[in-house]
Each structure stands twice: as C-alpha cells, then as structure tokens.
Amino acid sequence: TVQDVRGDGNRVDGNCGGESSKESSRCSTPVLDADRSDRLRDKMLRRMESGDRWFSLEFFPPRTASGAVNLISRFDRMGSGGPLFIDITWHPAGDPGSDKETSSMMIASTAVNYCGLETILHLTCCNQTKEKITGYLAKAKHLGLKNIMALRGDPVGADWEEEEGGFNYATDLVKHIRSEFDDYFDICVAGYPTGHPEAESYEEDLRHLKEKVDAGADFIITQLFFRAETFLKFVRDCRKIGIMCPILPGIFPIQGYQSLRQLVKLSKLEVPEEITRVIEPIKDNDAAIRNYGIEQAVEMCRLLLESGEVPGLHFYTLNREVATIEVLRQLGMWIEDPRRPLPWAMSAHPKRKVEDVRPIFWASRPKSYIYRTQDWDDFPNGRWGNSSSPAFGELNDYYLFYLKSKSSKDALLKMWGEELTSEDSVFEVFTCYITAQPNHSGHKVMCLPWNDEPLAPETNLLKDELEKVNRRGVLTINSQPNINGKPSSDPLVGWGPAGGYVFQKAYLEFFTSSENVNALLKVLKKYEPRVNYHIVNVQGHNLTNAPEMQPNAVTWGIFPGREIVQPTVVDPVSFMYWKDEAFALWIEQWAKLYEDESPSRMIIKYIHDNYFLVNLVDNDFPLENCLWQVIDDMFEFLTSNFEIIAAETNTVVP
C-alpha cells in the first residue's frame, strides 16, 4: 500500500524532538520538510541509514529541438517513478555549455527547474582552460544546478599530452571545483570496476580513484559491468584502500545488439562469454535481445541488492524508457507514488525550495509559471501576500519553446478543426476536449492551447457540468471542485503528508462573450459575498469584487504537527499577467494554424478580441458548489431579458 512505501515515519523514544528519517526519504521530488532542502549527498546518507534503496537515471542531450521537447516529457514520465536523481552527459563536441535548447547545460537546467528533478551535470575537463571550466560551473550554479559529475573526458586527437598546470585528470577538476566553489557543489566521480582502459593497472586505477575522493568527491558512479561479482569485488577493493563514500553501480540493460557492440567498443569492455553465447544466436531479434537484457539486468541487480553493499542503482537509459522501467518494476523499485507533496509540481531550483504558494491560473502550465517567475529573488512561503510579488516575466519567443505542444500542426488541425465556420465550431472543440469524444471529423481532442494534457482525473469529477456549459459557449480552461476535508491520502485530490486533510474552494475559469458577461454581472449580485469573481478582456478592462484586491486561498491542507499549507490562491494581481498569456494562446497556438485572413483565423481572432476571461470562486466550500447555478442563472437571465441585454450591451461593458 501507499502507506507502506514511505514508512510510518514516527518513532517515539522519549528523546527530544525529531522524527525518523524514513518519513521523507522515499520521494525523489522534493517534499515538505527535510528532503526539500537537503543536498544530494545528505539525501543519500539518510536513505542509507534507513535502508531505503534508490535508483537514478542517466540521459544524454538530444540532437534536435523536437528531441528536447520529447526528452523533457520523458523526464516528467520517468520522474514519476521516483528516481533519487538523474544525470545529463557532457559532449565537448556538442557545445554542451551553450544556451541552445539541446545543450547539456540547458537540458540539466530544465530537469531541475521545470521538471523538479535532482540533477547531476557531467563536466569534462580535458583540453579545457580553467577560465572556461569556471565559467561553466558559474553558469550551472546560476541555473540552480547543485551537482557535478567530474570527468576527464576523452582526449581530442591522438597526440594528447599532459599539460603543466592544466586539467589532466578528473582529480584536477575536483580540486578546481572545491577551490573555486568551496562546498557548493556535490561532486560525483567515475569508478571503473575493471580498471580504466588507459590505467597502467587495476591497482593504479584504484589509487587514482582514491585521489579523486580525497580531493573532495562525494560519491562514485561506476562504469557499466556485466557481472555482480565484478562490482562487489571493486567495492571491497575500494574499501580496503580507504575509499569510504557511496559507490553506485552503473547498470546497463542490454537493449539491442548494435548498441551493445558500440558501447563495448567505446568502453573497451569485454562482454562475458555467458552473455555473448545467448546473444549471438538472437542478434537479429530485437525483442528477444531486449527481453534477455531485462532479465539479465534484473538478475544482476538482485544479486547486488542482496549483497547489502549497494545503496542505489544507476541506470544507463540511452534515453529510452521501456527497458529501465521494466527492470525497476521487476525489482519493485518503480513506484509511482500517487501522493503529491503539494498540488502542483515543484521546481528543484535551490532558490525555490521554500516556495509553497502559487496562483491557480497556471495549474495546467506549471513550466510556464516557473519560466515567468524565474527572475524572482524570493518565493512566496505560507502566504501569497498582497500584491507583493515582483512582476512576471514577459511573453517572448524563447518562452514558447518549453511550452511547445507535443502534437504536430497537422494533429492540432485535426483536433481543433481544419476549417472553422463560426464560434460554435470553437464551442465544439472545447466540448469534445471535455467529453473525450471524437469531433465531427472523427478526431479526439486530446489537448487545448491552455491544456497540453487530457483532462485531469480531478476535473473528471466536474465533467458532466463542464460539458453542458462549454456546449453553450462558456469555454472552460481551468476548474476544481470544492473539497471539504478529504484525507490527504485521497488518490484523486489528496496531497501532502499522511494523516492530514485537504480542502478546496470550487473554482471555474472560462472565456465567454461580452453578452454573457453582462448577464453574469447581473446574476452575480445575488451571490454576494459567496462568490468572488474577476472578469477581464484582452485590453485589461477589469471587473472584480475581490475584497481590497486580496488573494483568495482556494486550496489548503491541515497536517499533523504543522502550520497550515495553502498552495493555491486566486490572486487579482497575477490574474492580470495570466490573462496576457491566456489571450495570447488563442493567437499563438490556434489562430496561427490558419492562413492569414482566412475565416478560421478571423473567428479565433474575433474571440480573442471580444471575449472576456472570467474566474469564479465559491467561498462556501462546505456547501454544494453553486457555480453551476450561477452559470444556469446567467443563461436564464439571457433568455428572459433578451431585449434589455441587447440595449445595454454597449453601455455596461465597453
């Protein structure tokens, strides 16, 4: 059960303070309390103390921008299994320290900042100047990276020679990091269970490793190997000469004949006979090889874990998901914990570690929120505060990269309509997204410009009501049901530590016509002070009844032994920033799919120019959500006051 996974976390022993470290040792993503602020080496120590084994995942940077989009969504998926960290390799030839979306530096930064993953950035020093290396490290630090894998890297060209005072070995890099950045980074170094191919001997290589650790490395990840005993002997030999830090075995599930051959060539390893004997006969059968690779890796990992010498397993994923996840599943280490520390995905940037309040508006676009607030120096903790936050970042081109739809233009056109004939065509798209039914041309609408994923399970609670209102032109882009004290372990709406209770005020956010807004404003008078509203159009004409422009907490949790946590607010000030983004998405993601001046484009443009963005909060969370009644009343009002509305439209709402 979920409860078992994290342990009960409570130990009463008559001593002062504290709880067992187990409580927060399971999740890789930061959680409330300890794990959130600890550095990687401390997390490792805590897990070693509690005997709670972990795994980690290695990726290499992608070649293309669309490869980067895919890799980032792979991070999200593989992150959900609970890795303690991931690492990103460094390829000197590929401009790894640049600002390109595909660089090692940017991919690692994205993993930390946008995917909330503890991340190690590789760094090779061979043929690099100290200034260059220091520049990379400073940039990494600035981006929120806290861990470096210090490597020598392969010499370029055949005639490489040691440079006086330069970086000749990884040890030099470790020393440099410690001398220039003190204890800021956690440093990992590579270990070679069968000795480095260029080392004079296995013993000589062990001594080099000892030097790296003595220079300040915190832990070791080994090169791949094929037999558990190879690794276990290596660990014994390390311990004998006084290398006492954690040593993590590098696991390479064989995923294909060619990739194995290539890797063996690069690493100058010998594949043991018992493996080649199995593989050679099936070398043209990819599926068979992959199955064998999984089986072989699982078996080796079992031996490693049973030895008691292995606190965590490090996987060379080759940027693929299936084999690694399958090995971890079979080992019982792949655990998609449905419990979330907060209702939204946190960033792992150190300066955001205290952040625990966000506006609800970006609920479906957390990466956009992180991007637009990346220059903030302080993040809200406990309270959002009254308009106290600095401005949000501008919408610009770079901004759009991280939020590119995973779907192609072609797929989007199929979902959102090759040709729109009226506003009703748009209503249909929204309705089909809600119902997950195919549209009139037979395509399921899997995403909208404001939601790149299908409807959240929680939103499904509101599905029937949402369908009804979208059909009538109340185009919903965000909503949550009211919750009056469900257990924090609730699989649908729960979050935070065990033993608590979570609450929500009902929320509804939608685009709708100015005619509807006029009727809505009349109707809302009946719902004072129960319903708070903010209504704004693209020009920023803003209508609200928020008391003193204060934020309204709409999600909060009460936990044993803790202060109240209120992770989501409806904030009048940030709503004005969100509306820029929400309106821009009509044009950037939808209108631009069509030819300039085409009727389809004009329809989207008309909506962009004339509709209002509305949010409603029902403050009476213990009662039945009244927001549907508000919408019903609005339509009722429209029906029964048709003439009045027509006359007033241009006076009430300019």
Next chain:
Amino acid sequence: TVQDVRGDGNRVDGNCGGESSKESSRCSTPVLDADRSDRLRDKMLRRMESGDRWFSLEFFPPRTASGAVNLISRFDRMGSGGPLFIDITWHPAGDPGSDKETSSMMIASTAVNYCGLETILHLTCCNQTKEKITGYLAKAKHLGLKNIMALRGDPVGADWEEEEGGFNYATDLVKHIRSEFDDYFDICVAGYPTGHPEAESYEEDLRHLKEKVDAGADFIITQLFFRAETFLKFVRDCRKIGIMCPILPGIFPIQGYQSLRQLVKLSKLEVPEEITRVIEPIKDNDAAIRNYGIEQAVEMCRLLLESGEVPGLHFYTLNREVATIEVLRQLGMWIEDPRRPLPWAMSAHPKRKVEDVRPIFWASRPKSYIYRTQDWDDFPNGRWGNSSSPAFGELNDYYLFYLKSKSSKDALLKMWGEELTSEDSVFEVFTCYITAQPNHSGHKVMCLPWNDEPLAPETNLLKDELEKVNRRGVLTINSQPNINGKPSSDPLVGWGPAGGYVFQKAYLEFFTSSENVNALLKVLKKYEPRVNYHIVNVQGHNLTNAPEMQPNAVTWGIFPGREIVQPTVVDPVSFMYWKDEAFALWIEQWAKLYEDESPSRMIIKYIHDNYFLVNLVDNDFPLENCLWQVIDDMFEFLTSNFEIIAAETNTVVP
C-alpha cells in the same frame, strides 16, 4: 442582528476592485484588512463616508498603582463597546511623561499596546521647553502612540506672560509637532463652542481655532456644552470661516452635583437655567441627578445626531463607566460585538499591525505575551515560521505590574486556601475553578495564577471533562475544543470576517506529576501520529514528538476572498519560554501568599519543583476529541501497572 451592524460590505457596481468601506468600519479595535493599518483620521473619513457614527471616551490618569490596574481593566470593559478611540489627559503637575505606571504616557501606552485601543495622548505646551516637548513626542512615538491632542494648558501661577519663541498657544505646539515629526502624528485640537474663557471674543477664538487647523490639526474635539444648538451654531461658524475638518462634540453626562460644580468652575461655563432648575432641588440625591444626567445627555445627543453635522460623540467619562455606557446604550451606539477579528486581543502598536499568529500558551495572558515580545522588530504574519522569532523578554519585576491579580491577597487566600494540607488541596482549587462551585471553606475560586478571569465560555464546552481530570491531579491551565468548520459568526467560537468558517484542533495543557507523565508517555505511543505532545519540567527537561520541531497550527479560519488565517499555533520553541512563566506563577502568585517554610508554601514549591507541564494536540480535528481518552488511558495504565511504574519512575524521567 450582528450582520446589520457592520453592513454587508459588498457593492457591485461594475467598477474595478474594492468593497464598500462599511465592512470594516464598525469595530474600534483593529480588524483584519483596512481598519487595522489605517490612521485615526482615515478611519474617521471612512466612517463619515459610510454614515456610520462613532463614539470616543476620555479618561484621566489614575493616582495610584492599584487605580491603574483598575483603569486598565475598565479600558478592557469599555473597549468592548466599540469606541473609535480613547484619549488620556495630561496634567503637568503629575509627572505625565514619566515611566511611572500612573503617568499619562504609560496609561496611554498601555491602552494602545495591551488593550488594543486607538488612543490619543493629550499634551500641553505651556511653560515647556521645545526640547522637553520633543522628548515627550519622541517617547510617545517609540511607545506606539500615533495621536496627540495638542493643548496650551493652563499657565502655572498668575503672572504668566507670552514668551518669545516659546510655546504660547496650542498653535505653536501643532506647528512644532509638524515640523519635528512631519506627518507621523494625527493631531487633535480643542474647540470652545462658547469661546475660550480667555479669548477676547467668540470670533477671536474661532480665528485661533482656524490657525490651529491651518497649522496642521486633523480634527477638533470641543469643550463640553449643555445645549445641542450651542454646538451646532459653533460648527456653522467654523465652516463659515473655512474650518472644514471633523468637529466632535464633547459630551458630559452630569454624574453628580459636586462634579458638575467643579467642572463648571474650571471651564468657566454657565449652566443653563433649564438644568439648574431641575438639579438644585435634587442636589443631595445622587441617583436622581445621575438619572437626569443620562436623560439630558441622551436627548442632547439625539438632537446632535439628527442634525447630520455630528459624525461622532466624544464622552468625558470622569473615569466612570455607568453613565456613559447607559447614554450610549440608549442611543443604540454601545454594541458589544461578539465577533472578534482574531481569537485573541490584538495590540494597536503600529509595528504589530501585521501580527496575526501567536502561540496558544499565552491565551489567558495576552498582556504578558505582548510585554514579553515588545522588543521584537517583526511580528509573525501568516505563519509562525520555524523557530525564527527572536527570544522572549525576561520575567522581571516590572513585568508583574501589568499582570497583577485584580484580587487582594486576602481574597486570593480565601480562594486558593488559607492552609494547604497536601497536593489534594491544590487539586481542589483547580477543580473548584472549573466548576465555579465554592471550595470547602465556602469561597468561589474566580481565578488561578494562570487565569485571572473565570472560565471562558468556549472552555465551558469542556467543563465536565475538565472537572474529572483536575480532580485526579491533571491540573489544566489551558484548553480548547476541536471545531470542524463552524461559521465565523458563531457566538462562542467564531472570529474574523462574516461568511467564513473557523476550525480548531483540540488542545489541552496541564501540570501533572512525574508518575503521571511516565504513564502518559507509554500511552501516547498508541496515539501516533494523531496526538502531538510537549512535556517539560521546570529544569527544562523536554520531551516531544513534534515533527522537526515545527509549529502546529491549532486555530485557523477560511474567509471569502482571503488567504487562510491561522492565528494560533503550538510552537515547540516558544513553549520553552512559556514554561518559565507558567512555573514561575506557582511561586510568584501562589507560594508567596504563605509564610516562608510554611507547609502550604512547601506544597506549592514541591509541585513547582516536581511536576511537569504537558501540552497535547489532537490533530484529527474532524473526529471526536481523543485527548480525554488519552488521560483515561493514562490513569488506566497507572492502575494496572502500579509496580512497573514504581520501579521505572527514576529511570524514564530523570
């Protein structure tokens, strides 16, 4: 109804932002939102806009320390009726700026800081040096006073003459305040509806008043008068010459023949014939005069209010309660609003205006809490935070003044026992306090060292259970029931703005023997993680299961359009400061009633030295409070494990 009093506070008019000023205009004590941070003149303006009339109360400083204790509790009682402000007069002969408990300065400071009342300090300038006056003003500012009534004061001696460059008129003082303290203070000046007795003419006096206002005074309070028309004419005359600020009538309910004569003599006023005609015949009948005074004042106030020219009434109370309260009651202006902005009484010191979280420990001793935190620069807002607050002030002699029991030593001995024979005698005192039944010598126990008032209505909810456990030596000093979402308007447990919901975790705090604590610790293991505990003895030996020594929010409220408010926490760090105070009260307030070395004193001393202070929180607020079951289990354990306990006592708890 309560709802009517504050208005609905919501106006939907299609304009951007804000709500009507009515919402927060009723309470004089600071409330959440606007009123809390506004200065007095802004509060007046808001009430004038909303047409919501106010009253204010004038007091003079007491002569004796016990007079000061009484006056301060009068502030608390009269503060509950909702004055917009009070003011404290200044008597140059009485050392008014000193640090004595009876000085004008200290009384005004106490009203602001400890009673949470908006307060005006009078200041007279006649015969004072600029340095002296600046010193008074700087001190007032430092103490949190924000309003000054600028007066000339009476010349000392008959041969007073104008000094060149000195303070000859109140105008000079107003100018001095503005030039030295800019806009920091709100300044009030005196108006004389029939002209100042020393002025050449009524018109001349009006011109002086205009000068005072032009020099920077914010509003005017008039000398007393006996006919509404006197005041109304005065206001008309003021307006004619351009005095546009608020003018508040000074109301003097006639309370006795002598006090009237004395006042008339001092102020050189003439009592109108229609009054003397009534009074003279009944001049020896105090009750009759008082009744007439009330009747006369009510009638005059009605005329004033009906005129539409009077935004608020200022009462010369002569430090008495009955007449003023009766006049206000008859006018419908004395409204004891059962709704509290927060569960505890706030201070009106400007630097505390953001404060909205406190530890629960000082719930019955809010003045002590304010005193012990008076040197803090920042006050917790939204969250208590993790041990982030600076240290609490020391317990010292001065500290004890504000917390002196209102009862005499004699009364205390009657309540708490002339002679104690055993710990059981102490149990009886606690039990009688809870039940409000007389003790064995026939005296009701109206207070305890930790609670100077009878049981709070809220605590009455727990009365039966409290009685049971106190009888058995679980000596409770603080408790609250669990509350799962009652309306914020609930008369017993409600607080905060209308339309919200309040919550509490059950809390129990008590002294008990080390034998009991040993059993309790065994029993508490069964209640993990539901119950959090802190257990400490006078030496500071501390046992707790608080996760990471974090604060635990035990009172919180959810309101329309606002962030979560969590005004009360159980904080492990401040508990250690509270325990010093809680243990000291045994000795300072109880043991010291008895002779040195007397058996009674030794019994209290034994408890002080050997008992533990325990607090328990039941985190599962939606369920039935389990803390009584915990105590039952403790006694059950003691009964069934008598031998084991006896053997362990000295090992488990040192």
